[in-house]
Amino acid sequence: MKLLLLGDEAIAQAFIDAGGSAINSYPGTPSTQITEYVMKSKEAAAKGIRANWCANEKTALEASIGVAYSGRRAMTCMKHVGMNVCGDPFMNAAIIGTKGVLLVVADDPSMFSSQDEQDSRFYGHWAMVPMLEPSNQQEAYDMVFFGYELSERLGTPVLMRIPTRLAHSRAGVERREPLPQNPLSMPSDPKSFVLLPVNAKRLYRELIDKQSRFEESAETSGNNKYIDGKDHKRGIVTTGIAYNYLLENFADGQCPYPVVKITQYPLPEKMLGRLYDECDEILVLEDGQPFVEEQLKGLAKGKPIHGRLDETIRRDGELNAEKVAKALGLPVASGPAVPDVVVNRPPALCQGCPHHDSYNAVIEVMKQYPEGRVFGDIGCYTLGYNMGAINTTVCMGASITMAKGASEMGIFPSLAVIGDGTFGHSGMTGLLDCVNEKANVVVIILDNDITAMTGGQPSSANQKIRNICIGLGVEPDHIRSIVPLPKNHDEFVSILNEEINYNGVSVIIPQRTCLVELKKHLAQKNSK
Amino acid sequence: MKKDIILCGVGGDGIVSVAKIISDAALNLGLYVKQSEIHGMSQRGGSVFSHLRISSNPIHSDVIPEGKADIILSSEPMEALRYLPFLAPDGQVITNSDPFINIKHYPEVEKVQAELAKLKNCVAFDANAIAKQIKARGNMVLLGAAAPYLEIAFEELEKAIHNIFGRKGDEVVATNITAIREGHKQTAR
Numbered sequence: 001m002k003l004l005l006l007g008d009e010a011i012a013q014a015f016i017d018a019g020g021s022a023i024n025s026y027p028g029t030p031s032t033q034i035t036e037y038v039m040k041s042k043e044a045a046a047k048g049i050r051a052n053w054c055a056n057e058k059t060a061l062e063a064s065i066g067v068a069y070s071g072r073r074a075m076t077c078m079k080h081v082g083m084n085v086c087g088d089p090f091m092n093a094a095i096i097g098t099k100g101v102l103l104v105v106a107d108d109p110s111m112f113s114s115q116d117e118q119d120s121r122f123y124g125h126w127a128m129v130p131m132l133e134p135s136n137q138q139e140a141y142d143m144v145f146f147g148y149e150l151s152e153r154l155g156t157p158v159l160m161r162i163p164t165r166l167a168h169s170r171a172g173v174e175r176r177e178p179l180p181q182n183p184l185s186m187p188s189d190p191k192s193f194v195l196l197p198v199n200a201k202r203l204y205r206e207l208i209d210k211q212s213r214f215e216e217s218a219e220t221s222g223n224n225k226y227i228d229g230k231d232h233k234r235g236i237v238t239t240g241i242a243y244n245y246l247l248e249n250f251a252d253g254q255c256p257y258p259v260v261k262i263t264q265y266p267l268p269e270k271m272l273g274r275l276y277d278e279c280d281e282i283l284v285l286e287d288g289q290p291f292v293e294e295q296l297k298g299l300a301k302g303k304p305i306h307g308r309l310d311e312t313i314r315r316d317g318e319l320n321a322e323k324v325a326k327a328l329g330l331p332v333a334s335g336p337a338v339p340d341v342v343v344n345r346p347p348a349l350c351q352g353c354p355h356h357d358s359y360n361a362v363i364e365v366m367k368q369y370p371e372g373r374v375f376g377d378i379g380c381y382t383l384g385y386n387m388g389a390i391n392t393t394v395c396m397g398a399s400i401t402m403a404k405g406a407s408e409m410g411i412f413p414s415l416a417v418i419g420d421g422t423f424g425h426s427g428m429t430g431l432l433d434c435v436n437e438k439a440n441v442v443v444i445i446l447d448n449d450i451t452a453m454t455g456g457q458p459s460s461a462n463q464k465i466r467n468i469c470i471g472l473g474v475e476p477d478h479i480r481s482i483v484p485l486p487k488n489h490d491e492f493v494s495i496l497n498e499e500i501n502y503n504g505v506s507v508i509i510p511q512r513t514c515l516v517e518l519k520k521h522l523a524q525k526n527s528k
Numbered sequence: 529m530k531k532d533i534i535l536c537g538v539g540g541d542g543i544v545s546v547a548k549i550i551s552d553a554a555l556n557l558g559l560y561v562k563q564s565e566i567h568g569m570s571q572r573g574g575s576v577f578s579h580l581r582i583s584s585n586p587i588h589s590d591v592i593p594e595g596k597a598d599i600i601l602s603s604e605p606m607e608a609l610r611y612l613p614f615l616a617p618d619g620q621v622i623t624n625s626d627p628f629i630n631i632k633h634y635p636e637v638e639k640v641q642a643e644l645a646k647l648k649n650c651v652a653f654d655a656n657a658i659a660k661q662i663k664a665r666g667n668m669v670l671l672g673a674a675a676p677y678l679e680i681a682f683e684e685l686e687k688a689i690h691n692i693f694g695r696k697g698d699e700v701v702a703t704n705i706t707a708i709r710e711g712h713k714q715t716a717r
Contacts, residue, residue: 004548004555004563112566169564169579169590172555241590248589321593333595335615339643341635342609345538347574348630 002172007162010137010173011077011104012037014144019179021072022050024063026425027454028079029113030167031106035077036455047181053451055460056396056425057082061089064101068093068157069193071185073100073148080107081114081395083123085426090157094127095203096192097155097210100182102147104160106167109287109318113453115378115393117316119289124159124265128207130214131265132160132223133240137171139263145176146223154213163287165318166241215266223264226271231256235279237272238262239292241319242285248321249330267295276303283307283327287319348383354448354512355381357484359389361492362415362444365500372413375403377427379419380453380514381446390417397426404430404439413500416443421451424461428468434505435473442499442506445469446484448514456517469507478502484510529559529584529679532592534611536577537603538628542667545692546601547578549671552688553680554582564590573630575607582680601674603667604628605640605652612647621650622674622715624666626657653714664707672711682712 005013012034015023025035038044039051054060057078067074076086083090083105093101105123108114124131132147134140140162147158191199218224236255238246239262247253258279260271276282276299284293284307293307306312312327313319325332349355359381366372376382376390377399384390392402399416407414418427423445434441445465451457461468469479480495482488492510499506533550535543544565551561565578579591594613600621602608608623615621623644627637644652651673655666675682686705693700 002555004551004561164566165564165590168566169562170551171562171587171590172560244588244590248593253586253588320591321589325593333593333616334613335595335597335617335619336612336647338612339609341639341643342606343631343633343635345573345575345607345631347539350573 002174004170005137005173006033006168006170007134007137007140007166008033008106008168009037010141011144011160011162012041013173013175014141015075015102016041016044016047016049017176017178018145018148019073019181020049020075021181022052022064022067023075023077024050024052024054024060024067025075025077026054026057026060026082027451027457028082028106029454030108030164031077031079031104032454032457033167034104036457053457053460057086058089061086061093061103064103065089065093065096065098068098068100069187071100071187072182073102075102075104077104077106079114080105080118080120081116083118083120085396087123090123091127092195093157094129095195095200095207097203097206098157099152099155100148101151101157102144102160103157104162107161107163107288109163112164115395117289119291120159120161121265121288121291124161125291128211129156130154130158130217132158133263133265134160134162134166135241135243135261135263137166137169137173140166141173141175143223143263145179146221150217154210154217156210156214161240163241163318165287211266215269218264218266218268219270221264224268224271225261226274227255227259227261229255229257229259232258232279233281235260235275235282237275237282237284237292237296239286242287242324245287245319245321245324246285249325249328262292267292269299272296272299276300281306283312285313285319285324285327290315346386348386349380350515352515353380354484354510354514355384355446357486357489357492358417358444358446358510359384359387361484361489361496362417363387363389364493365496366415369413371411372415373406373411374415374417375399375406377416377418377422379422379451381417381419384417396422397430400427400430400434400441400443403441403443404434404437407440408437412440414441416441418443418445419452420445420447420449420461420465421457421459423465424459428461428472431469431474431505431507432472438504440503442496442508444508444510447509447511448517450514450517452514452516456514456520465509474505474507478504478506480506480508482508482510484512529582531582531599531678532597532616533580533582533599533601534577534592534597534614535580535601536575536607536611537667538607538630539573539576541603541628542665543576543578543603546667546671547580549685549688549692550580550582550678550680552691553684556687557680557684559584560587562587562590575610577611599674599677601670603655603670605644606635609640609643619649620677621647622670622677623650623652624655624670625652626654626666651715655711658710659707662703662706662710664703668704668707669711672708673714675708675712676715676717
């Protein structure tokens, strides 16, 4: 019997079945359900598999390198922007040649829940590691097994890249016979974990020398396929789920053109060379940035290569069957137009959300300061932008550090608004900068007990925020707490006014549990 | 057999549960299933949708192309209209008629209803009113109303409800089964 699993869940089940020992991750849409699935799995618990939410993507991936040091199979999952946070351990895990580490990154083309469309394959290419990009849920499951085998055989971390539509789409998945976990063992080459220049120089050379084996695997593993077609006027390259959007356009699933279906990198250059030689022009279909297309352009000797770079397919936004149809010159259907009466229904803070009360106070106080600014951050409270409460949202933790930079240039008042989860992720270091420079900022840490936006994961700084602020050197008199409720509005406003008028680092902690979380707790209580 | 279904509504109203039940039933029948949904920020009280595809042949794309949906099943009338470009020429709309007004500029309800009335194949009824009487949720009533269009035997949907809600207890299962039966009365032919 097949299991009906999200792409995320298929990867999680495969991690459990492929002898995984520890999963260390940071939540981020659309990757969160991988780690959550392992956490909820009774099977994983029975096998003693560790499943942790970490403070951020960097600490998570470093933990995985530690797991690999002990000879075990590790997984770290994150959303695409998390790659920026763990870039340091990632690049260096590649140099080490870390065995048994699978890094799963969920990209978000079309930015359903993200601030950019960055394509993680560029990271994998840069780090010179093999990458997997499954085209469906079953492949995602099977490729976890393959990824670990490849990682351990060739001595390299492996990056698996999935887009939103695979992460968050369910399909039937067939399981395999589970593998046992690896026994605890020390590295065969302990020097490889000491990246002093003397070792790193040798290891980088080894990584370069390994490339031919990575390439050979991409040609011969069976993951990449050359599928011949009768009509050689055009050759098509698909990566990951783009293959499905191609087949969707042919009633019998038979594409008349030769296709190179890519799900493993580095690029299978022999297959691509054959396609290029045998066809008049090439169309590249990728659900993401033109990663393969750029490389093909470099290899091409005159024949046209179409794709996102020449906007045969729009450069931005996720791929779909309609865009592929247009690129192939096929007719595109559409139902009735959306009637004019339909208006947008943007996401909003829940009714009764504590952030509402915090923002009501901020909005009222900031009316006195048209030249002042509120630097926002990433979480449910980013929706405060729709209330006119925040001026910026850039990346995790940037509220505090941007407020610092702006205040030093004379913007007054400079407020930062950051959630408890994001503060734990990357707000603490910025606050230390503020303390060291005696910056004139007011940092509002919205503490709702939970990482709410990704569905209620524990927040790493939970119950510790005040002590962390004291530890970082914020004056205890200027760490203020308040319960954000309509009845406390006036008190909130006066605290804000007092702290704005204090020339130094102030922290205000509005503390009230996320309502969604509270409802979950109550429901659990009632069902017991 | 092939059914492409757009499920839509407003974040939190249970369209994902409906998708799961239909998927479970389809999988039990040995059909191929793909069901995609959007999580995260796009969920918070905003417009939400799920693409559900079931077929006796392998399914390629996880999302339904425009103009190809056999059914739009919506828990909110304006949301049903939002996804019309996905509807196939002979496609069927089944929607709750009770508006969910959580935005300032929600259009006049009569205008929304007038647009629904223009559609060739549309069933609109107040699923929330029916659900209230039996202390169930509107989404399950809508599922019952959609049953005749799914080409899945009604008993299979009941079985799927047992599978999915079984661990929540007999009472939850019974309520949901009553709900789909009540919904079914709206469209049973």
